Amino acid sequence: MCCKVNKKKQIDSTASHFCTFVSMSTLDILREDEKDRVLLHCSGRLDATSVDHLTDYMDRLVREGKYQVALDLSGINYLSSAGIRALVVQHKNLQSLNGYFTITKSSENVAQVLDMVGMSGMFSQLDHKACPAKEAIKDIITREEGYVFRMQELDKQASTTVICSGEPERIAAGNYTREDTRTITPARGKFALGLGAIGESFPECSGRFGEYLFLNGMAAYLPADGSKKPDYMINHRKLIARFTEVYGLHFSGPFSHRVVFEPGQEASTLELSSLARLISRLTGYRNWAFVMIAQSAGLIGTSLNVSPVDGRALFSYPGVKDAVRFTTEPAHLRMQTISAGIVSKAPAPAVAPGAAEVAVAPGETGTPCRNFLRPMKDNTLLAHIHTAVFPYIPLKKHDLSPDDTINHLLDDAGLADILHLLCDDRPLSGLGESAFRQGMCWVVPVEKFVKDR
Template identity: 35%
Template structure:
């Protein structure tokens, strides 16, 4: 089988030549998945060169029609060969995969962006998200400086709820009391009524809580930065083909630029090119060791580092704060972001199985799903 693709306006035209049977179905599946991962959400499949299509081939067409429909995209079959057209007609799929007019394509409209930006490694579309003038109100809970020496105690712990309109990162644990959680405190993030954290009890298995009905995720928190209120803007971005990735520092800097502020709460949902970072290996409670957790050689016992980028091609949810000139209670939480930019930040990330994201303003709905 031969598969080629090229961009044609809003569509990617994919030409397939050969047999679309059980043997080649996986080959086409991989090819279409790669095209979707490159950002395509409108695909036209030219099957004029397909000499035979089996039920496995039909399954691939239906699968990608459903995938793109779920993100308000389009998947069409154009110029089918006689064998393909006959099978589509007999299975009742001709009207679904081969609409008689372009009305379907025209019906899937995207909200126009309010601003477009071009950067060295990426392109951005900016959309209105919240009401005009929307801002996040950020506050710091606890004493982040106690991480030096790992000096947290029961007096520093409090119970905090994280409802839908909240973005938060910090150190905490799922449980009912400090004593129950004392050997499990670790990094957490909370976004859109969901909270996830990484225990330090040796299990190394992430856990999560989701809002449902009257239930709201609740953690025992040692410290946290909590941002409350509606997000103001949505920035949709794509890496340029020659670079293939966009760095977190570049994204954070762009967010500050478009928001017109020196500090901001940020949520990112994107396909990961690889996550790099560190996580606590032990609960930072009552250690009383001056050099913990950052001093050498104790750092090896306290922190786990990614020796190489991890979770490549996963769907990453990243939350935190970034600033150019931090002030007040935020300053102790923020660290240099690297690169040539005078940017400091504090982000936590959670990795999930990959799912395609809807383009434009409506794609933000994925945050709550």
């Protein structure tokens, strides 16, 4: 792909694999996409006038997921202290993301300046500290729908039991009572999604029951009290979150696989059902749970504005317009997200009364707790997925566990929203389904479903 960009507009072509950036600054950048990195050919001056141009260009590369960047500075005729600082900042930024920022060629002037300040070695291609170590885990790489998928097997023995608690089908009637709830706490290594509120009792929480996520010792939910402000609590030492649950799906780690997906040059978004189908095929799992950290390309979903108690008919017209929030267009474009959910390949009847536990063997068509699951886009998969939304910040790609990244987003980004993702397949006016640009998905097969209450 070739694109020529100036301050006013961007023009796309397919003539080559180079991308030029022309601006009114004194720095020109020519982009070359190579197999494992992006090479930037720079010419002109790298000084206080032009460093913002380089910074903006690098920010766009990071948003694309390009963390391996090399510079050809053979065309730079002047390098100031402001330019040196910009190079150091980008080097540290990419190194913190398990990427690298190196200089492959330098003009005589650049080489002399960097040598004088003792920084020649920092940007050397031989500086292994700037490059992520090769992971011992072997990648399985495939390319589909314009995307590159890298799957790693983390623990071949891993599996999980899904606990199905409560009766989600009663939400339309809005008649949940104290007897329908239970008090639970999040824990390390545990994940969950459903409906509930932070608090220890039904009277305390009854006016706030909304969509929630448990993520490895953290409880987050969107109160259905009209505030539209998500809240969360993290277990820390003696501080233990107490949570009143109406219904939920619970599972635990460790995860068996990690799947990284990134766009190729011919693609920019990946629909949720396409990602789920590919993971099902790569892993061979019919039923699986997952945690995903990904950059949004537009979310389609819903959340409650009114707590489902006191017999409020939430989905009756016209009250539904005030009781339930639906996305009217793809929401939260380019924001970071954490999703958790259950995906099933085979629809089946719900658990029969009195059947407390059902095993799911490979290839078996039965899927208990089906009343928790909803069809995805093409009806070949069922799922229940909640997504927490955060402002965009760049994230590491090589973490083998989602734990650190979850904590990083909560500490440094701040929770913005929580949605129950759905497919809007209405004829003509339907918005379709959620899509993502790039991300990482941790997967574990479901060994059995247990109906808790």
